[in-house]
Amino acid sequence: MNHSPQNRTDILQDRYGLKTASYLSAGTANLPYDISERLRAARAQAVSVRKVTRTYAVVASAAQGTGPVLSWGSDESFSLWDRVGSVLPLIALVVGLLTINSLQTDSFVQELAEVDSALLTDDLPPDAFSDPGFVQFLKATR
């Protein structure tokens, strides 16, 4: 422990300063009412114009991935199941389109087959329909 004269002087000086300040602090408790009220009003006015940085907070939260933003490139915030879940509707759409296309093709082929089979199984030979005289005959007999 240092008891040098300079250190002792510093300690006494600090004690005296703090003792003086304690008197000053006691004095602030007895400020006139109008002064206290004006200080209170000034404080309220200052608080009402307080600088707020809400926009920065939103940007910061978005940058951290906590905001409502899409982040496809972020491996940390997008797990495998999230990716599968996102791709699943697209796969269902493609499968549905292919199924519809296949059904329509089958239906068209079925109709053609029915026409062909009707022509081939009829008593009349198919070449008769290309004969102009036979067509005229059909019109005349209708």
Place this chain on the structure above:
Amino acid sequence: MATEQELSDFLKNVEKRAFKRSVYHVRDDEAALDIVQDSMMKLAQHYGDKPAAELPMLFQRILSNTTLDWFRRRKTRNALFSNMSDFESAGEDGDFDLLETLESSTNSEGTESAQDATERAQILRQIETEIKELPGRQREAFLMRYWEEMDVAETAAAMGCSEGSVKTHCSRAVHALSKALAAKGIKL
């Protein structure tokens, strides 16, 4: 970032001391109120988004600068910077013993009678008178260091000077105060 409540609490905590400090500097209640109000507004408008821990230092700087601006506007430079006692040597106090002015401090405990309260009020008035008589920089350093309870480094940063200057200002202020009060028979 300090919340609205934190800012309000901080200002409530410092506003009376800030007012009295300004009064000691400018010796005018109305001007002191204007200075404190301006300082509060500047703190809230420009630094309202700072952490609560930074507010005390910022406010002290703003208060000091606003007080300086007031003096500049009024062109009354005699109160802060032109007092020639700033340049007095430190050694001229001779054998003045600071300890003698503190000797009565141990017997002030216990219940305070009406006479004690009156004595304290008188001592306070004498202290305030002597603080107003201090040179501006000494007064500023003394009040920041001991009333605002800032350490030497913080006071130096707020005043824009070196720590050595703060120590010198505080030492001279304490000696001047203790000497003046002792001359009036006041021992703290």
